[in-house]
Amino acid sequence: MSVPVMTVPGEPPAPVASAAVRAAGLRKTYGSGETAVHALAGVDVAFAAGEFTAIMGPSGSGKSTLMHCLAGLDTASGGEVWLGDTELTRLRDDQLTTLRRRRIGFVFQAFNLLPVLDARENIVLPMQLAGQRPDPAWFDAVIARLGLRERLEHRPHELSGGQQQRVAIARALLARPDVVFADEPTGNLDSRSGAEVLGLLRSSVKETGQTVVMVTHDPVAASYADRVVLLADGRLAGELTDPTAETVLDALRGLGA
Amino acid sequence: MRTVLLAQLRTHAARLIASTLAVVIAVGFVVATLVLNETSRSTVLNAVGARYVDTAAVVSSSGEPLTGDVDAVESLPSVGAVAAAWETSVQADVPGRTGSQYLAVETVADAPELRWQQLSDGRLPERTGELAVSERARAEVGDVLTISTYDAEGEVTEAQATVTGIVRLEGDPEAGLYGRAFVTEQQVRDWGATDLYELRIAAAPGSSDAQVLADVAAAVTGPDVVVRSGVEQAEHEAAMLTGDSTALTSVLLVFGTVAVVVAGLVIANTFAVLLAQRTRELALLRCVGATAKQVRRSVLGEALATGFVSSAVGVAAGIGLAGLISTLVGSDSAIPLAGLTVPAYTVLAGLLVGTLVTVLAALAPARAATRVAPLAALRPVDPAPLRSRPGLLRLVLGLLMAVPGTALLVLGVVVQSVYVGLPGGVLSFLGIVLLAQRAVPPVVAAAGGLVARIGGVPARLAAGNATRNPRRTAATATALLIGVTLTSAFVVGAASTRATATAGLDAEFPTDVVVQGFSDDLPASLPATLGDVDQVVRTAPVLAADVTGPDGEPVYVHGVDAGTAGAAMRSTDKVLLPGPGQVVVPEWAAEYYSVRDGDPFPLTADGRSLDLVAQVTGENQPLMVDAADLRTLAPEPGLAEVWVMLDDADPDAQVAAVDRVTDVVAEADETARVTGIVTMRDEINEVLDILLLVVTGLLAVAVVIALIGVGNTLALSVVERRQENGLLRALGLTRGQLRGLLAWEAVLVAGVASVLGVVVGGAYGLAGAASVLGEVGDIVLDVPWLQVAAIVVVATLAGLLASVLPARRAARTAPVAAIAAA
Ligand SMILES: Nc1ncnc2c1ncn2[C@@H]1O[C@H](COP(=O)(O)OP(=O)(O)OP(=O)(O)O)[C@@H](O)[C@H]1O
Numbered sequence A: 001m002s003v004p005v006m007t008v009p010g011e012p013p014a015p016v017a018s019a020a021v022r023a024a025g026l027r028k029t030y031g032s033g034e035t036a037v038h039a040l041a042g043v044d045v046a047f048a049a050g051e052f053t054a055i056m057g058p059s060g061s062g063k064s065t066l067m068h069c070l071a072g073l074d075t076a077s078g079g080e081v082w083l084g085d086t087e088l089t090r091l092r093d094d095q096l097t098t099l100r101r102r103r104i105g106f107v108f109q110a111f112n113l114l115p116v117l118d119a120r121e122n123i124v125l126p127m128q129l130a131g132q133r134p135d136p137a138w139f140d141a142v143i144a145r146l147g148l149r150e151r152l153e154h155r156p157h158e159l160s161g162g163q164q165q166r167v168a169i170a171r172a173l174l175a176r177p178d179v180v181f182a183d184e185p186t187g188n189l190d191s192r193s194g195a196e197v198l199g200l201l202r203s204s205v206k207e208t209g210q211t212v213v214m215v216t217h218d219p220v221a222a223s224y225a226d227r228v229v230l231l232a233d234g235r236l237a238g239e240l241t242d243p244t245a246e247t248v249l250d251a252l253r254g255l256g257a
Numbered sequence B: 001m002r003t004v005l006l007a008q009l010r011t012h013a014a015r016l017i018a019s020t021l022a023v024v025i026a027v028g029f030v031v032a033t034l035v036l037n038e039t040s041r042s043t044v045l046n047a048v049g050a051r052y053v054d055t056a057a058v059v060s061s062s063g064e065p066l067t068g069d070v071d072a073v074e075s076l077p078s079v080g081a082v083a084a085a086w087e088t089s090v091q092a093d094v095p096g097r098t099g100s101q102y103l104a105v106e107t108v109a110d111a112p113e114l115r116w117q118q119l120s121d122g123r124l125p126e127r128t129g130e131l132a133v134s135e136r137a138r139a140e141v142g143d144v145l146t147i148s149t150y151d152a153e154g155e156v157t158e159a160q161a162t163v164t165g166i167v168r169l170e171g172d173p174e175a176g177l178y179g180r181a182f183v184t185e186q187q188v189r190d191w192g193a194t195d196l197y198e199l200r201i202a203a204a205p206g207s208s209d210a211q212v213l214a215d216v217a218a219a220v221t222g223p224d225v226v227v228r229s230g231v232e233q234a235e236h237e238a239a240m241l242t243g244d245s246t247a248l249t250s251v252l253l254v255f256g257t258v259a260v261v262v263a264g265l266v267i268a269n270t271f272a273v274l275l276a277q278r279t280r281e282l283a284l285l286r287c288v289g290a291t292a293k294q295v296r297r298s299v300l301g302e303a304l305a306t307g308f309v310s311s312a313v314g315v316a317a318g319i320g321l322a323g324l325i326s327t328l329v330g331s332d333s334a335i336p337l338a339g340l341t342v343p344a345y346t347v348l349a350g351l352l353v354g355t356l357v358t359v360l361a362a363l364a365p366a367r368a369a370t371r372v373a374p375l376a377a378l379r380p381v382d383p384a385p386l387r388s389r390p391g392l393l394r395l396v397l398g399l400l401m402a403v404p405g406t407a408l409l410v411l412g413v414v415v416q417s418v419y420v421g422l423p424g425g426v427l428s429f430l431g432i433v434l435l436a437q438r439a440v441p442p443v444v445a446a447a448g449g450l451v452a453r454i455g456g457v458p459a460r461l462a463a464g465n466a467t468r469n470p471r472r473t474a475a476t477a478t479a480l481l482i483g484v485t486l487t488s489a490f491v492v493g494a495a496s497t498r499a500t501a502t503a504g505l506d507a508e509f510p511t512d513v514v515v516q517g518f519s520d521d522l523p524a525s526l527p528a529t530l531g532d533v534d535q536v537v538r539t540a541p542v543l544a545a546d547v548t549g550p551d552g553e554p555v556y557v558h559g560v561d562a563g564t565a566g567a568a569m570r571s572t573d574k575v576l577l578p579g580p581g582q583v584v585v586p587e588w589a590a591e592y593y594s595v596r597d598g599d600p601f602p603l604t605a606d607g608r609s610l611d612l613v614a615q616v617t618g619e620n621q622p623l624m625v626d627a628a629d630l631r632t633l634a635p636e637p638g639l640a641e642v643w644v645m646l647d648d649a650d651p652d653a654q655v656a657a658v659d660r661v662t663d664v665v666a667e668a669d670e671t672a673r674v675t676g677i678v679t680m681r682d683e684i685n686e687v688l689d690i691l692l693l694v695v696t697g698l699l700a701v702a703v704v705i706a707l708i709g710v711g712n713t714l715a716l717s718v719v720e721r722r723q724e725n726g727l728l729r730a731l732g733l734t735r736g737q738l739r740g741l742l743a744w745e746a747v748l749v750a751g752v753a754s755v756l757g758v759v760v761g762g763a764y765g766l767a768g769a770a771s772v773l774g775e776v777g778d779i780v781l782d783v784p785w786l787q788v789a790a791i792v793v794v795a796t797l798a799g800l801l802a803s804v805l806p807a808r809r810a811a812r813t814a815p816v817a818a819i820a821a822a
């Protein structure tokens, strides 16, 4: 059993030359005055390119909020978010939108797919929105890896939860985005399907150098990652490299979760 | 469940506002129709039946005079007063105006309750030597008129009479025809009234009108005598004037039925969308233990509450709307919508129709709601679109209604009966609405392929959205389809009605102005003189002479030149003009001489003779031969009439032209009588225009309902697609593209609905006009292409407009919020 490497909370992260995404002094406040909730109270974090990172923390600690801000889905109340050389916090809504479809991939916990489109159409949708055609060889490779060949003409309601998540992953990978964000992608799945989905994310990082950031509650899921970032009360509460289910569980206990 | 119901009503107030609005407008529509119907009915009645509506009974005779019956009626205990309607006519000289004019003279009742005349100035006459005149006479209070009366021998008697008042004949289509005078009973008789054909009777205090009617009917009997209640008589007169009142009633009947059907369809539609949108909520209720029955009751309870409250608002709105239309139309028109007539039944009907239709319309959706499996609440994505039993049932039901309905409609056109055509139309329309659910999606898909090619990704997505959720598309499209179908049905129907009516009026009143001599001795130069009068286009002389008929007895024959006379008439449909060698014989004369069409008909005069061929006509015409033939028989025939055709101009200019003709004629021949038929035609035209205006106004309401339906459905589907739209935004759809997506969808659906609606509606309009007007006369069908094209454009743009607010709302949704709502 390896000793977890903990960093001191509040200390700025070591500058990462090849950071795909990073945040500096990121804050997000809901409401104002007495009832203000500081979902993010000054977060400094960086995610290296070609790395699989898990974000963990107690419920309400700000994981989803952090991910939304990093992905340009939500606006921050303060601080900066950088995607490579682009500062997201300076972009207008339209610029953010076009950036999302070209450079960011998403996998959500539920409601990932448009019910009126079949699997193939769902997968190519972001590229279609960007007015691009998917590279057929790459499309075939992704489909083959995710085992979706037989399912391409099916509509979402004809797919199992695991299959739906695999379609979502295919969609996220197809455009070869700078980073793929996944918010509890296995939250609705049984352990076998969950393991399958995590294995696929893992292999996309290993084999194609895809950057993946995943929010999860599950220490086993987190153990698939290269690194675990811990959040508590809207602040960074430490991180683990090369996590296992046990080290993650220990670290979470340390946070009182 | 009551707590759930109340909570539903509270939390979904916003959604209910939309459906409430639909009910309010639909009920308002029905009530406004009924109220305007009543108002126009009472206005027409008041206008042409003013003298009758407030009387208890009216006795009229078409044969024996009633002179001897007055005392008998007056002595009945239930009778309060009797007005004997003596009538005559005189020639009058108005100071400051050249020549004399024809005045129809009527009696002013002694009893105040039987005086119906409305004065714009002065008072009614009280003694002989006084008279009140209509505005057409162009005299003023205080003028002293010289009145000439002629006895049977043509001997003239002159008298003076002072104008005491000016009578307003507002709304009477005959008011512009000639001047009218109102004098005391004694005066009418002094001026030559000899026979009495009408008695108007008021009830004695304490007696009911029904009592009077019964007593009078018992007291006055005779083969040609008719006793009617005042209202009946007024309706009878109105019918006589407008030619046939059933046409009017039919139009309004069609309209009322249509209003109710539309209301039901729109409400059903709204509820279906409303409940479809709450599927998950209802399923959750089932999950936590509500029985299917409880869910159904909760839904129906909601419908009942919504229906009643919004019906009440709708009734008020409808009466308000009718009031507004009445004021707008009422100000300056020949038959004004005077005030508002709101019988209690209109209010009750509004409440009942609104509540009942809402509950009935909610029945099917409520049943569907109870079929929702509790599991639906837990399903993460939308269930598969329905293409099972209900769809098939709808198809079968739709065909079962559309096919026989269309057959009935066609039958209605063939036999020209609105009572056959109307149920056929309603049935087939309901069938088409059901079938539209099936037919619209494929058409939208085809149009979507086209749109996707020009509109980029949002258009492609919109086409996909519109075709991949056929139920939603069909529901949205049907609302507009209904509105557009009705609009175009009425536009096309109205155009045909208008064309038919114009043709009918031209045939009924072919000449603009007729100048008649007292005997056949008009100056021979008159046609030429009149031809020089401003605005007179053409004149045609009508000659006359006494000749000897086939039976050897003298007979009075008119002579015209068919070419000249035909050119001076608006239409020769109902007038038979003789060619050389022919004689036009009316039926009564044919019977008298025992001749049939094509039989020889010899005429002789002073030893000259002509062998003519009889042309028998059903119209009421005098015996008529070719002018040249008449000259052969009687070398110096008299000039009996001059037919005058005027320029097409506005009604005021034509009245002025008739006045000029009157003046010129009076200078040439004092005793001649000028009848300005053109003014009567104008007045009737104006009445038709107002009717069409009223119908069009009501129709605008139907279109507004349809548009609210479109906006409603789109707004609901935006709520429904919150997650979808959020996901699209997350995946890179810009706000503008999202708005574009909804706009394209609206244009696609609205465009398809309006094109289909115009085609179907046009067919209904033609069929409706054919079956309604068939009862009245010859039909002239007319399709106003420009207006029809405008409907398509306006409806499509309106659909686009209806998408603006929902689209803005959809675009405002932050992508995160949409995802979080999962
Ligand atoms: N729209 C909002 N309005 C107000 N407060 C919010 C909103 N969204 C999140 N919060 C608050 O911000 C804090 C962080 O929420 P967030 O969803 O990021 O937590 P999380 O770590 O993802 O929790 P979980 O593990 O339960 O998903 C919570 O206290 C939450 O109540």
Ligand SMILES: [Mg+2]
Pocket: A063, A064, A065
């Ligand atoms: Mg979360």
